Amino acid sequence: MTPRFDDLIDDEVTAAERARLERVHELLVAAGAPPELSPKLESGPTLAMTLGKAPKPRGRRIALLAATFAVLAAAFMVGYIAGNHGGGLASAQTLQLTGTHAAPSALASLQILPSDTSGNWPMKLTATGLPKLGSRWYYEVFLVRNGKIFAPCGSFVSNGTADVTLNAPYRLQPHDTWLVTKQRWGDHETGTVVLRPTT
Amino acid sequence: MELALESPRLRAVPAEPTPAPSSEASDADLLVRIADRDRDAFDQLYQRYIRSMFGLALRRLRDRQRAEDAVQETFAAVWRSAASYRPERGPAAPWLYAIARNAIVDRFRTQIDTTGEVPEIVSADPGPADAAEASFISYRVHRALEELPPREREVVELAYWSGLSQSEVAEFLHIPLGTVKTRTRSALARLADVLEGELS
Numbered sequence: 001m002t003p004r005f006d007d008l009i010d011d012e013v014t015a016a017e018r019a020r021l022e023r024v025h026e027l028l029v030a031a032g033a034p035p036e037l038s039p040k041l042e043s044g045p046t047l048a049m050t051l052g053k054a055p056k057p058r059g060r061r062i063a064l065l066a067a068t069f070a071v072l073a074a075a076f077m078v079g080y081i082a083g084n085h086g087g088g089l090a091s092a093q094t095l096q097l098t099g100t101h102a103a104p105s106a107l108a109s110l111q112i113l114p115s116d117t118s119g120n121w122p123m124k125l126t127a128t129g130l131p132k133l134g135s136r137w138y139y140e141v142f143l144v145r146n147g148k149i150f151a152p153c154g155s156f157v158s159n160g161t162a163d164v165t166l167n168a169p170y171r172l173q174p175h176d177t178w179l180v181t182k183q184r185w186g187d188h189e190t191g192t193v194v195l196r197p198t199t
Numbered sequence: 200m201e202l203a204l205e206s207p208r209l210r211a212v213p214a215e216p217t218p219a220p221s222s223e224a225s226d227a228d229l230l231v232r233i234a235d236r237d238r239d240a241f242d243q244l245y246q247r248y249i250r251s252m253f254g255l256a257l258r259r260l261r262d263r264q265r266a267e268d269a270v271q272e273t274f275a276a277v278w279r280s281a282a283s284y285r286p287e288r289g290p291a292a293p294w295l296y297a298i299a300r301n302a303i304v305d306r307f308r309t310q311i312d313t314t315g316e317v318p319e320i321v322s323a324d325p326g327p328a329d330a331a332e333a334s335f336i337s338y339r340v341h342r343a344l345e346e347l348p349p350r351e352r353e354v355v356e357l358a359y360w361s362g363l364s365q366s367e368v369a370e371f372l373h374i375p376l377g378t379v380k381t382r383t384r385s386a387l388a389r390l391a392d393v394l395e396g397e398l399s
Contacts, residue, residue, distance in 0.1 A: 003358050007365060008383050021387040027394060030333070031340035033360035034250045035257050038267060045245045049275040050238065101242050196238065 002029050043192045044101030047179070051147055095178060096198040097127075102182065103194040105129035110141075110178055112168070121168040123153065125180075130158040130194065133182065139194065140183045141166055145176050149190055153178065226291035233281035245274060251341035252299045255334055259303045272302040296338055343393040351386035354379055 005025045009018065040046075099106030108127035115121045125141060133139070139162070141153045154166035180195035224232075224240070226247070232240035252273055256266035276298050284294055344352055357368045365383070369376040 003364075008358060008380070009387070010380060010384075013384070017388075020391045021384070024387045024390045024394060027336060027340050028355070028359050028390075031337040033356075034341045034344060035254045037249060037253060038263070041249055041253060041267060041270065045238075045241055045274055046271065049271060050241065050278050051275075101246070 040192075047149070047181075047190060047193050097178070097180065097195040098198050099129060099195055100193050102192045103130055106131075106195055108162075108180065108195050112172070115172075119169065119171065121170070121172055123166045123168060123178075125156070125162060125164050125166055127158065127162040127180075127195065128160070130160060130162060132159050133157065136185045138183055138185070140181050140191070142179055142181060142190070143168055143170065143172075143176060144179055145173060150176075155183070226295070227284070227286040230277075230281045230284045230291055230294075231286070233278060234284070241274075241278060244277070247345050248295060248342060250345065251338045252295075254341050255296075255299055255338045256303050256306075258334055258337065260306055265306050266303075269299070269302045269306040272305070273299045276302060292339065292342060296335060299338075339394060340390075343390050346393050347386055347389055351382050351389065354382045355386045358383060 005022050008025070009021055013021065093112045095110040095112065097106075097108040097110060106127060106129040108125060108130075111124045111126075113122045113124065123141075130139065138155050138157050140155045143150045143153050151168075151170055153168045154164070156162055156164045156166075177197050179193050179197065181191040182194050183191040224243070226244065229240040229244045229247075233244065249270065253266060253270050256269040256273075257263065260266045260269060273295075277295065280298070284291065344355065347355065353372070354368055357363050357371065358365065363371060365379050366376055369379045372379070
């Protein structure tokens with residue numbers, strides 16, 4: 001039922017203001033109710049939305065070529081060193097993660113420990129502020145490489161805090177990073193991202 | 200008095216009054232930051248536009264799944280092409296609308312008309328130009344609603360789309376009728392400021 005404008009606004013406003021408000025009233029009636037969002041849309045942007053590459057301005061191409069060459073040279077050196085020392089990251093590193101819209105008060109620290117002799121990279125994840133999930137849900141830690149989900153590194157559940165040991169049985173690369181998603185049992189797609197690296 | 204509608208559709212409202220977000224970054228500022236791969240800015244823009252864009256897609260496609268796909272593609276396109284936005288050429292809302300419209304048209308083209316029959320009666324629906332204008336206005340109105348402080352948006356949503364009278368809104372929210380009227384008037388005035396372009 002559409003409300004009557006005269007029922008909404010008292011006579012205290014000036015004629016000009018009244019006409020202005022009435023026009024807004026007509027727009028609201030014409031626009032209709034905003035749609036209800038699905039839980040998926042409500043939970044915020046998905047990782048997939050941000051995987052596409054932005055077109056680069058033309059003026060930067062030469063600089064990009066030079067930078068690419070430099071990165072390749074650096075990657076070669078890193079690979080060379082890693083190939084001769086059993087791994088890409090020589091010492092423990094700690095990555096700070098912050099909650100996304102899906103878990104706005106979540107914070108986490110992911111410590112990547114030195115690799116063992118078999119090439120496993122143990123990791124310790126300490127998280128706070130993660131919502132407790134339903135029985136069919138869990139959290140998953142993913143290795144991200146070149147802006148794309150590369151491989152899972154372990155799953156866990158949380159009662160608000162989490163302190164878990166995980167493993168990345170892959171040869172890590174210098175720009176690798178991680179994020180945490182919320183997953184439902186049986187789903188094969190990557191779920192909503194709840195923690196991502198602090199920018 | 201018993202309320203006819205016991206649980207009107209509402210979004211959560213913070214316990215404490217929230218100031219109007221007028222001091223927040225503009226849409227143009229957010230797009231500039233998105234061009235620099237700022238995910239927080241992307242989150243903010245998403246929250247500002249998700250309802251209006253989804254509403255736009257739903258009106259044109261009339262299918263929730265397709266509309267959801269179109270909205271996801273829209274935001275992916277915003278992320279990809281934010282660097283092409285030029286603030287000096289105009290406000291961000293029409294630019295974003297154009298991206299959404301393109302994504303919706305792409306989805307629309309994939310819809311297959313299985314009947315192939317020519318209607319015998321001329322449709323009373325508005326033509327493409329009228330429909331496009333109506334869609335843009337609805338998109339702007341829904342976007343403008345997101346600018347309202349939650350307590351003002353709440354009374355507008357209850358009054359316009361939950362079928363409650365002002366007295367019933369007051370009863371439902373446990374606030375005086377005068378407060379409902381004050382908030383409604385303030386909300387309409389704020390919307391008028393935001394929608395100045397559509398009002399002229």
